[in-house]
Amino acid sequence: MDTLRYTFIFNPAADKGRAAVREPWLRNMVSGMHDAVVKRTAYAGHAGDIAREACQESDCLVACGGDGTLHEVVNASFGSDLPIGVIPIGSANDFIKTLQHGGSVVKNMPACFSGQSRTVDLGSVLFNGDKHRYFVNSLGIGFTGRIAGTVRRTTWAKGELGYIHALFSVLIGYAPLKMHIKITSPDSVYEMHEPVFAFSVSNGRVEGGKFRIAPEADPADGLLDVCILKSIPNVLFLGYVIKYLRGSQIFDSRVIYCKASSVEVTIPDSEMMHMDGEVFEHIKGKIRISVVPGALRVFS
Numbered sequence: 001m002d003t004l005r006y007t008f009i010f011n012p013a014a015d016k017g018r019a020a021v022r023e024p025w026l027r028n029m030v031s032g033m034h035d036a037v038v039k040r041t042a043y044a045g046h047a048g049d050i051a052r053e054a055c056q057e058s059d060c061l062v063a064c065g066g067d068g069t070l071h072e073v074v075n076a077s078f079g080s081d082l083p084i085g086v087i088p089i090g091s092a093n094d095f096i097k098t099l100q101h102g103g104s105v106v107k108n109m110p111a112c113f114s115g116q117s118r119t120v121d122l123g124s125v126l127f128n129g130d131k132h133r134y135f136v137n138s139l140g141i142g143f144t145g146r147i148a149g150t151v152r153r154t155t156w157a158k159g160e161l162g163y164i165h166a167l168f169s170v171l172i173g174y175a176p177l178k179m180h181i182k183i184t185s186p187d188s189v190y191e192m193h194e195p196v197f198a199f200s201v202s203n204g205r206v207e208g209g210k211f212r213i214a215p216e217a218d219p220a221d222g223l224l225d226v227c228i229l230k231s232i233p234n235v236l237f238l239g240y241v242i243k244y245l246r247g248s249q250i251f252d253s254r255v256i257y258c259k260a261s262s263v264e265v266t267i268p269d270s271e272m273m274h275m276d277g278e279v280f281e282h283i284k285g286k287i288r289i290s291v292v293p294g295a296l297r298v299f300s
Protein backbone atom coordinates (compact mmCIF):
# COMPACT_ATOMS: atom_id res chain seq x y z
CA MET A 1 0.00 0.00 0.00
CA ASP A 2 1.28 3.48 -0.85
CA THR A 3 2.20 5.69 2.08
CA LEU A 4 -0.54 8.15 2.89
CA ARG A 5 0.43 11.81 2.59
CA TYR A 6 -0.59 13.85 5.62
CA THR A 7 -0.85 17.60 6.09
CA PHE A 8 -0.96 18.64 9.75
CA ILE A 9 -2.49 22.12 10.02
CA PHE A 10 -1.20 23.61 13.23
CA ASN A 11 -2.84 26.65 14.85
CA PRO A 12 -0.37 28.22 17.34
CA ALA A 13 -3.06 30.74 18.37
CA ALA A 14 -5.39 28.01 19.70
CA ASP A 15 -6.03 27.93 23.44
CA LYS A 16 -5.26 31.69 23.57
CA GLY A 17 -1.78 31.07 22.21
CA ARG A 18 -0.87 28.28 24.61
CA ALA A 19 -0.93 25.76 21.74
CA ALA A 20 2.27 27.33 20.33
CA VAL A 21 4.46 25.46 22.82
CA ARG A 22 3.24 22.16 21.34
CA GLU A 23 4.93 22.78 18.00
CA PRO A 24 8.27 21.02 18.75
CA TRP A 25 6.35 18.04 20.19
CA LEU A 26 4.11 17.86 17.12
CA ARG A 27 7.01 18.14 14.66
CA ASN A 28 8.89 15.45 16.58
CA MET A 29 5.89 13.08 16.58
CA VAL A 30 5.29 13.62 12.89
CA SER A 31 8.88 13.33 11.68
CA GLY A 32 9.72 9.94 10.28
CA MET A 33 6.27 8.43 10.82
CA HIS A 34 4.67 8.80 7.40
CA ASP A 35 4.84 11.14 4.45
CA ALA A 36 3.73 14.08 6.59
CA VAL A 37 4.22 17.83 6.71
CA VAL A 38 3.31 20.32 9.43
CA LYS A 39 2.00 23.68 8.25
CA ARG A 40 1.61 26.47 10.78
CA THR A 41 -1.15 29.07 10.44
CA ALA A 42 -0.14 32.74 10.36
CA TYR A 43 -3.56 34.42 10.61
CA ALA A 44 -7.23 33.71 11.34
CA GLY A 45 -8.67 31.90 8.33
CA HIS A 46 -5.27 30.53 7.28
CA ALA A 47 -6.18 26.97 8.35
CA GLY A 48 -8.86 27.02 5.64
CA ASP A 49 -6.43 28.38 3.03
CA ILE A 50 -3.87 25.69 3.90
CA ALA A 51 -6.53 22.96 3.81
CA ARG A 52 -7.81 24.12 0.39
CA GLU A 53 -4.29 23.86 -1.08
CA ALA A 54 -3.49 20.63 0.75
CA CYS A 55 -6.52 18.90 -0.81
CA GLN A 56 -4.52 18.78 -4.07
CA GLU A 57 -1.37 17.24 -2.58
CA SER A 58 -2.46 15.22 0.49
CA ASP A 59 -4.47 12.11 1.28
CA CYS A 60 -5.34 13.17 4.85
CA LEU A 61 -5.64 16.44 6.75
CA VAL A 62 -5.15 16.80 10.49
CA ALA A 63 -6.54 19.86 12.29
CA CYS A 64 -4.19 20.68 15.19
CA GLY A 65 -6.04 23.21 17.31
CA GLY A 66 -9.52 23.57 18.73
CA ASP A 67 -12.99 23.34 17.22
CA GLY A 68 -12.42 26.55 15.24
CA THR A 69 -9.44 25.05 13.42
CA LEU A 70 -11.45 21.92 12.65
CA HIS A 71 -14.34 24.12 11.45
CA GLU A 72 -12.07 25.94 8.97
CA VAL A 73 -10.47 22.72 7.70
CA VAL A 74 -13.85 21.03 7.21
CA ASN A 75 -15.37 23.98 5.36
CA ALA A 76 -12.36 24.36 3.09
CA SER A 77 -12.06 20.67 2.24
CA PHE A 78 -15.77 19.83 1.89
CA GLY A 79 -16.36 17.64 -1.14
CA SER A 80 -12.76 16.37 -1.30
CA ASP A 81 -13.64 13.22 0.71
CA LEU A 82 -10.23 13.42 2.44
CA PRO A 83 -10.31 11.93 5.94
CA ILE A 84 -9.67 14.46 8.68
CA GLY A 85 -7.91 13.86 11.98
CA VAL A 86 -7.93 16.04 15.06
CA ILE A 87 -5.11 16.82 17.49
CA PRO A 88 -7.11 18.59 20.22
CA ILE A 89 -4.92 21.43 21.49
CA GLY A 90 -7.58 24.17 21.68
CA SER A 91 -9.46 25.55 24.69
CA ALA A 92 -12.58 23.38 24.62
CA ASN A 93 -12.01 20.71 21.93
CA ASP A 94 -15.69 19.86 22.06
CA PHE A 95 -16.20 17.69 18.99
CA ILE A 96 -13.42 15.25 19.76
CA LYS A 97 -15.10 14.54 23.12
CA THR A 98 -17.99 12.94 21.25
CA LEU A 99 -15.67 10.75 19.18
CA GLN A 100 -14.13 7.57 20.49
CA HIS A 101 -10.86 8.86 21.91
CA GLY A 102 -12.21 11.69 24.02
CA GLY A 103 -10.12 14.83 24.30
CA SER A 104 -6.74 13.16 24.74
CA VAL A 105 -3.96 14.63 22.59
CA VAL A 106 -1.78 11.57 22.99
CA LYS A 107 -4.51 9.07 22.12
CA ASN A 108 -5.58 11.01 19.05
CA MET A 109 -2.14 10.94 17.47
CA PRO A 110 -2.18 7.15 16.83
CA ALA A 111 -5.81 7.45 15.71
CA CYS A 112 -4.67 9.82 12.96
CA PHE A 113 -2.11 7.31 11.73
CA SER A 114 -4.29 4.22 12.04
CA GLY A 115 -5.83 4.76 8.63
CA GLN A 116 -9.19 3.82 10.24
CA SER A 117 -11.83 6.39 9.46
CA ARG A 118 -15.58 6.61 9.83
CA THR A 119 -18.20 8.95 8.47
CA VAL A 120 -20.12 11.46 10.54
CA ASP A 121 -22.80 14.02 9.68
CA LEU A 122 -22.33 17.75 9.21
CA GLY A 123 -24.72 20.64 9.78
CA SER A 124 -25.29 22.92 6.78
CA VAL A 125 -26.31 26.53 7.42
CA LEU A 126 -27.71 29.18 5.05
CA PHE A 127 -27.91 32.63 6.61
CA ASN A 128 -28.04 36.36 5.84
CA GLY A 129 -29.34 35.65 2.36
CA ASP A 130 -26.57 33.83 0.50
CA LYS A 131 -24.00 33.05 3.23
CA HIS A 132 -23.28 29.36 3.77
CA ARG A 133 -21.16 27.32 6.25
CA TYR A 134 -20.95 23.78 7.55
CA PHE A 135 -20.62 23.06 11.26
CA VAL A 136 -19.12 19.96 12.82
CA ASN A 137 -20.08 20.19 16.48
CA SER A 138 -22.77 22.78 17.20
CA LEU A 139 -24.48 26.03 16.34
CA GLY A 140 -25.97 28.55 18.75
CA ILE A 141 -27.95 31.73 18.16
CA GLY A 142 -28.38 34.44 20.79
CA PHE A 143 -27.19 33.44 24.26
CA THR A 144 -24.48 30.95 23.25
CA GLY A 145 -23.53 33.08 20.21
CA ARG A 146 -22.84 35.96 22.59
CA ILE A 147 -20.89 33.63 24.90
CA ALA A 148 -18.66 32.59 21.99
CA GLY A 149 -18.15 36.27 21.15
CA THR A 150 -17.12 37.06 24.73
CA VAL A 151 -14.73 34.09 24.85
CA ARG A 152 -13.01 35.34 21.69
CA ARG A 153 -12.67 38.91 23.06
CA THR A 154 -11.41 37.89 26.54
CA THR A 155 -7.67 37.32 26.59
CA TRP A 156 -7.02 36.81 30.31
CA ALA A 157 -9.34 33.82 30.91
CA LYS A 158 -7.88 30.76 29.22
CA GLY A 159 -9.16 27.24 28.64
CA GLU A 160 -12.58 26.27 29.99
CA LEU A 161 -12.43 29.13 32.53
CA GLY A 162 -12.98 31.46 29.55
CA TYR A 163 -16.36 29.81 28.87
CA ILE A 164 -17.46 30.02 32.53
CA HIS A 165 -16.49 33.71 32.70
CA ALA A 166 -18.34 34.45 29.43
CA LEU A 167 -21.46 32.63 30.62
CA PHE A 168 -21.95 34.94 33.59
CA SER A 169 -20.85 38.10 31.71
CA VAL A 170 -23.47 37.53 29.01
CA LEU A 171 -26.19 36.85 31.59
CA ILE A 172 -25.97 40.42 32.93
CA GLY A 173 -28.69 42.37 31.14
CA TYR A 174 -29.64 39.45 28.89
CA ALA A 175 -33.26 39.16 27.78
CA PRO A 176 -34.75 36.18 25.90
CA LEU A 177 -34.91 36.69 22.12
CA LYS A 178 -37.93 36.66 19.84
CA MET A 179 -37.62 33.72 17.47
CA HIS A 180 -39.84 31.86 15.05
CA ILE A 181 -38.64 28.27 14.91
CA LYS A 182 -39.76 25.46 12.61
CA ILE A 183 -38.32 22.03 13.40
CA THR A 184 -38.69 19.22 10.89
CA SER A 185 -38.19 15.82 12.52
CA PRO A 186 -38.39 12.43 10.77
CA ASP A 187 -42.05 12.03 11.77
CA SER A 188 -43.36 15.51 12.58
CA VAL A 189 -43.12 19.26 12.10
CA TYR A 190 -43.17 21.54 15.14
CA GLU A 191 -43.42 25.34 15.10
CA MET A 192 -42.99 27.83 17.92
CA HIS A 193 -43.08 31.58 18.05
CA GLU A 194 -42.06 32.91 21.45
CA PRO A 195 -39.08 34.38 23.34
CA VAL A 196 -36.23 31.90 23.67
CA PHE A 197 -33.46 31.99 26.29
CA ALA A 198 -31.02 29.65 24.53
CA PHE A 199 -31.11 27.94 21.14
CA SER A 200 -28.71 25.33 19.85
CA VAL A 201 -28.49 22.69 17.16
CA SER A 202 -25.83 20.04 17.68
CA ASN A 203 -24.05 17.18 16.00
CA GLY A 204 -21.73 16.56 18.98
CA ARG A 205 -22.74 16.22 22.63
CA VAL A 206 -20.63 18.83 24.39
CA GLU A 207 -20.25 22.61 24.05
CA GLY A 208 -18.12 25.13 25.92
CA GLY A 209 -15.85 22.43 27.33
CA LYS A 210 -18.21 20.84 29.85
CA PHE A 211 -21.81 21.64 28.94
CA ARG A 212 -23.75 18.58 27.80
CA ILE A 213 -25.89 20.62 25.45
CA ALA A 214 -26.99 17.60 23.40
CA PRO A 215 -26.48 14.50 25.55
CA GLU A 216 -28.35 12.23 23.14
CA ALA A 217 -26.48 13.37 20.04
CA ASP A 218 -25.01 10.74 17.75
CA PRO A 219 -22.90 12.36 15.01
CA ALA A 220 -23.58 9.42 12.71
CA ASP A 221 -27.37 9.11 13.05
CA GLY A 222 -28.24 11.31 10.07
CA LEU A 223 -29.96 13.83 12.36
CA LEU A 224 -29.15 16.93 14.42
CA ASP A 225 -30.16 17.44 18.06
CA VAL A 226 -32.13 20.59 18.86
CA CYS A 227 -32.09 22.02 22.39
CA ILE A 228 -34.23 25.09 23.11
CA LEU A 229 -34.54 26.67 26.54
CA LYS A 230 -37.71 28.75 26.59
CA SER A 231 -37.87 32.05 28.42
CA ILE A 232 -36.86 31.75 32.10
CA PRO A 233 -36.41 34.36 34.82
CA ASN A 234 -32.67 35.08 35.26
CA VAL A 235 -32.90 34.00 38.93
CA LEU A 236 -33.43 30.40 37.80
CA PHE A 237 -30.33 30.53 35.61
CA LEU A 238 -27.90 28.85 38.00
CA GLY A 239 -30.16 25.81 38.29
CA TYR A 240 -30.14 25.50 34.51
CA VAL A 241 -26.34 25.80 34.39
CA ILE A 242 -26.17 22.72 36.60
CA LYS A 243 -28.73 20.92 34.43
CA TYR A 244 -26.75 21.70 31.26
CA LEU A 245 -23.55 20.47 32.93
CA ARG A 246 -25.30 17.16 33.72
CA GLY A 247 -27.32 16.97 30.50
CA SER A 248 -30.51 16.69 32.55
CA GLN A 249 -32.05 19.85 31.02
CA ILE A 250 -33.57 17.62 28.34
CA PHE A 251 -36.14 16.41 30.91
CA ASP A 252 -37.13 19.94 31.96
CA SER A 253 -40.60 21.26 31.05
CA ARG A 254 -39.13 24.55 29.75
CA VAL A 255 -36.78 22.75 27.39
CA ILE A 256 -37.59 21.39 23.95
CA TYR A 257 -35.16 18.64 23.00
CA CYS A 258 -35.59 16.63 19.83
CA LYS A 259 -33.89 15.21 16.76
CA ALA A 260 -34.34 17.01 13.46
CA SER A 261 -33.39 16.77 9.82
CA SER A 262 -33.80 20.53 9.40
CA VAL A 263 -34.55 23.64 11.44
CA GLU A 264 -35.62 27.04 10.16
CA VAL A 265 -35.18 30.01 12.48
CA THR A 266 -36.33 33.57 11.85
CA ILE A 267 -35.01 36.38 14.04
CA PRO A 268 -36.26 39.94 13.59
CA ASP A 269 -33.29 41.68 15.23
CA SER A 270 -29.59 41.44 14.49
CA GLU A 271 -27.94 38.77 16.70
CA MET A 272 -24.75 36.81 17.24
CA MET A 273 -24.40 33.21 16.12
CA HIS A 274 -21.62 30.74 16.65
CA MET A 275 -20.72 27.60 14.74
CA ASP A 276 -18.10 25.43 16.45
CA GLY A 277 -17.23 28.44 18.61
CA GLU A 278 -16.51 30.65 15.55
CA VAL A 279 -18.45 33.89 15.83
CA PHE A 280 -20.75 35.33 13.16
CA GLU A 281 -22.12 38.81 13.91
CA HIS A 282 -25.15 40.73 12.60
CA ILE A 283 -27.24 37.66 11.83
CA LYS A 284 -30.81 38.52 10.94
CA GLY A 285 -33.83 37.08 9.15
CA LYS A 286 -34.03 33.42 8.09
CA ILE A 287 -31.42 30.87 9.09
CA ARG A 288 -31.84 27.46 7.44
CA ILE A 289 -30.07 24.58 9.17
CA SER A 290 -30.05 21.05 7.78
CA VAL A 291 -28.13 17.84 8.24
CA VAL A 292 -25.80 16.44 5.58
CA PRO A 293 -25.64 12.75 6.55
CA GLY A 294 -22.23 11.08 6.45
CA ALA A 295 -20.57 14.11 4.84
CA LEU A 296 -17.32 13.99 6.82
CA ARG A 297 -14.73 11.22 7.16
CA VAL A 298 -12.86 11.39 10.47
CA PHE A 299 -10.05 9.31 11.93
CA SER A 300 -11.14 7.65 15.14
Ligand SMILES: Nc1ncnc2c1ncn2[C@@H]1O[C@H](COP(=O)(O)OP(=O)(O)OP(=O)(O)O)[C@@H](O)[C@H]1O
Pocket residue numbers: 011012013014015016041042043044045046047065066067068069070072089090091092093094276277278
Ligand atom coordinates in the same frame (compact mmCIF):
# COMPACT_ATOMS: atom_id res chain seq x y z
N1 LIG B 1 -1.92 32.29 13.38
C1 LIG B 1 -3.07 32.74 13.84
N2 LIG B 1 -3.16 33.95 14.45
C2 LIG B 1 -4.33 34.40 14.97
N3 LIG B 1 -5.49 33.68 14.94
C3 LIG B 1 -5.45 32.47 14.35
C4 LIG B 1 -4.26 31.94 13.77
N4 LIG B 1 -4.54 30.72 13.27
C5 LIG B 1 -5.85 30.50 13.50
N5 LIG B 1 -6.39 31.53 14.17
C6 LIG B 1 -7.77 31.66 14.71
O1 LIG B 1 -7.71 31.17 16.05
C7 LIG B 1 -9.06 31.00 16.47
C8 LIG B 1 -9.14 29.98 17.59
O2 LIG B 1 -8.83 28.71 17.11
P1 LIG B 1 -9.49 27.40 17.73
O3 LIG B 1 -10.97 27.54 17.79
O4 LIG B 1 -8.95 26.25 16.99
O5 LIG B 1 -8.92 27.38 19.21
P2 LIG B 1 -9.70 27.54 20.58
O6 LIG B 1 -10.68 28.67 20.48
O7 LIG B 1 -8.68 27.61 21.66
O8 LIG B 1 -10.43 26.15 20.71
P3 LIG B 1 -11.99 25.78 20.98
O9 LIG B 1 -12.78 26.39 19.84
O10 LIG B 1 -12.00 24.28 20.96
O11 LIG B 1 -12.34 26.38 22.32
C9 LIG B 1 -9.84 30.67 15.22
O12 LIG B 1 -10.85 31.65 15.06
C10 LIG B 1 -8.82 30.79 14.09
O13 LIG B 1 -9.34 31.40 12.92
